[in-house]
Amino acid sequence: MLVLIPPHRSARFVQDSGLANSAGWIPVDRNTLATQHENVYAIGDVTAVSMPGRWKPDVPLMLPKAGVFAHSQALIVAERIAGEISGKRADAQFCGDGFCMLEAGEDLAGFAFGNFFAEPSPDVRLKKIGRSWHLGKVLFEKWWLAPYGIRRSLLESAITTGGKILGVPVKL
Ligand SMILES: Cc1cc2nc3c(=O)[nH]c(=O)nc-3n(C[C@H](O)[C@H](O)[C@H](O)COP(=O)(O)OP(=O)(O)OC[C@H]3O[C@@H](n4cnc5c(N)ncnc54)[C@H](O)[C@@H]3O)c2cc1C
Numbered sequence: 001m002l003v004l005i006p007p008h009r010s011a012r013f014v015q016d017s018g019l020a021n022s023a024g025w026i027p028v029d030r031n032t033l034a035t036q037h038e039n040v041y042a043i044g045d046v047t048a049v050s051m052p053g054r055w056k057p058d059v060p061l062m063l064p065k066a067g068v069f070a071h072s073q074a075l076i077v078a079e080r081i082a083g084e085i086s087g088k089r090a091d092a093q094f095c096g097d098g099f100c101m102l103e104a105g106e107d108l109a110g111f112a113f114g115n116f117f118a119e120p121s122p123d124v125r126l127k128k129i130g131r132s133w134h135l136g137k138v139l140f141e142k143w144w145l146a147p148y149g150i151r152r153s154l155l156e157s158a159i160t161t162g163g164k165i166l167g168v169p170v171k172l
Contacts, residue, residue, distance in 0.1 A: 010046050021048055030063070030117065031093040033077050039084075041077045044070030051096070053121040063116055068098045072171070099170060101137035102129075109133035113168050127168065136162055136170075143172065 009015075010024040019026045019035050025048035026035055033041045049063035063069060076094045083090025096117030102110040111133040114124035127133065136159065143155035156172050163170035 014046050023048070030096070032080065033073050033094060041081070043073035043077055047073075051122060052117055053119045055121050061122070063096070066098060066100065068100060069094075072097070097169065097171065099168065101133050101140070103134065103137060104129055107131055107134050109137055111136070111166075111168065113170075127166075132162070132166060136166075 010020065010026075014020055014026065015024045017026075019037060019040065019042065021027050026042040026046050027048045027050075028035055028042050030049050030051070033043050033047070035042050045065040047063075049069075051061040051063055054061055073094050076092045079092040080090040082088075083092075095115065097113075097115050099111065099113035102112060104110060108129050108131060110129045111127040112124060113127075114122065116122045116124065139155055139159050139162070143152060143159060146152040146155055159172060160170055
């Protein structure tokens with residue numbers, strides 16, 4: 001078995017955009033996702049988001065690159081841009097919440113969740129491995145791929161209700 005991780009870097013056009021730092025990632029305001037250029041936002045893996053908390057006082061932390069963050073950042077930026085265009089207040093903020101099902105095979109998964117912007121250090125918890133987290137992952141994938149409509153809404157309700165029953169905050 002070969003496990004291969006290709007070099008982790010941003011696309012050339014990002015590096016050449018004038019938005020990126022020397023490492024090739026785009027620094028943004030951690031709450032608004034605004035870049036240093038007016039009316040330009042960046043979301044997802046391409047960003048460099050500094051986290052306020054630390055494990056060691058002299059070691060700054062950056063937000064990990066994950067789809068769950070790209071997704072919630074997209075919602076925030078869409079809301080802010082819509083607000084700016086319509087002239088309404090646009091104060092939606094990315095709060096650093098994230099979650100992840102950790103597949104373990106045999107229909108089992110663990111579940112990690114928490115607030116990555118918590119202080120003095122990120123507040124990330126891990127739920128014991130079980131079948132419900134795997135079921136959550138299956139439903140999440142179906143929801144993600146479902147077109148807008150009744151099926152998507154039902155899947156969303158199932159996931160959020162399941163989250164409440166299991167005592168974990170899941171925002172879609
Ligand atoms: C194996 C693996 C497992 C993962 N598992 C998880 C997980 O369980 N949970 C989780 O939250 N995250 C997970 N991630 C991370 C997640 O996939 C990424 O954080 C997420 O996809 C980032 O989304 P993005 O839109 O920022 O970037 P991307 O998904 O990388 O999208 C960037 C897009 O830009 C396109 N592009 C590049 N250059 C150009 C160009 N010049 N012109 C036009 N388009 C261009 C690319 O083709 C790509 O489609 C995983 C990643 C990997 C690799």
